[in-house]
Amino acid sequence: MGDVRADRLLSLILLLQNRGRLTAPELAAELEVSVRTVYRDVEALAGSGVPVVADRGPAGGFRLLEGYRTRLTGLTDGQAESLFLAGVPGAARELGLGAELAAAQLKLRAALPAELAERAERVAERFHLDAPGWFRESEPVPQLATLARAVWEQLPARAHYRGWRREGERELWPLGLVLKGGIWYLMALRRRPGEEERQVRGYRVARFTGVRLGDERFERPEGFELAAHWEEFTRRLAAHRFHGVARLRISPRAARLLPMFFGAAGVEAVAAAGPEDGLGWRVVELPVESRAIAVGDLLRLGEDAEVLGPPELRAAVAEAVHGLARRYARETADG
Structure with a gap:
């Protein structure tokens, strides 16, 4: 029996041990094989003495005979190496460790005492780590x-x-x-x-x-x-990255947008903002990149921000705004 199939058979046993009754399609999805392969693997396990029970009917599926537990839970080198990515399965897949991580988690859970295994399952049900930032597609990383x-x-x-x-x-x-x-x-x-x-x-x-x-x-x-x-x-x-500091007067809405648009720099700028005026606007100092990049970034805030300084940045933003106004006025007149 090849190493790949041996690992898969052990994973099948651990799935049934950890989760109870599972259907053939559910096992196939977990193991990333065909339903036909699942049936062949179940037959192989039964033939080797593992008490796999097949329940018929709509609520049927495969389960282990009550009381049966395996302790064949030793981790391979690859599975042990993958454990540091247990909270970020997407990263494990990108590194080529997805299958190793899944097998390692099954083995660890099978080795835990019942009380600790139940607590681990409750934690997994209630807490989830999603590493990528908001509104950002994952980059292709073929290398x-x-x-x-x-x-x-x-x-x-x-x-x-x-x-x-x-x-x-x-x-x-x-x-x-x-x-x-x-x-x-x-x-x-x-x-x-x-x-x-x-x-x-x-x-x-x-x-x-x-x-x-x-x-x-x-x-x-x-x-x-x-x-x-x-x-x-x-x-x-x-x-x-940062070439200077922009002094801005921002609305309450812009105060909410700054962390989204500028990350940590936006968070720190809002945290250190001056007192509110009568309209709820505040003055902040925000690190910015080169003037060309800063103009585009600050225009995203629209009417909710005014550049107070430095003068050359204020002039550059004003020029961009005037250019946009002339362009839209011309298109309106042409239309």
């Missing part, structure tokens, strides 16, 4: 599984990357992957021309269009801490 292998096996990667400023080949030593707001990032060592040593840099995984792995393992830097380097990367990213 993620390959990069994950490079990280795990310490293999160098020659990758084609579409950066903001330049597109081309990168010679990388992948060190770790980070999932932030539904977006995957790679932290890797790279040596640029003119540099004596490799430096840790961050890359958005969706911008890799091709990855080829080398054969010889590289040595990870001694004492490397992924979380610490990620924090430093995000600080540098914020410093490069």
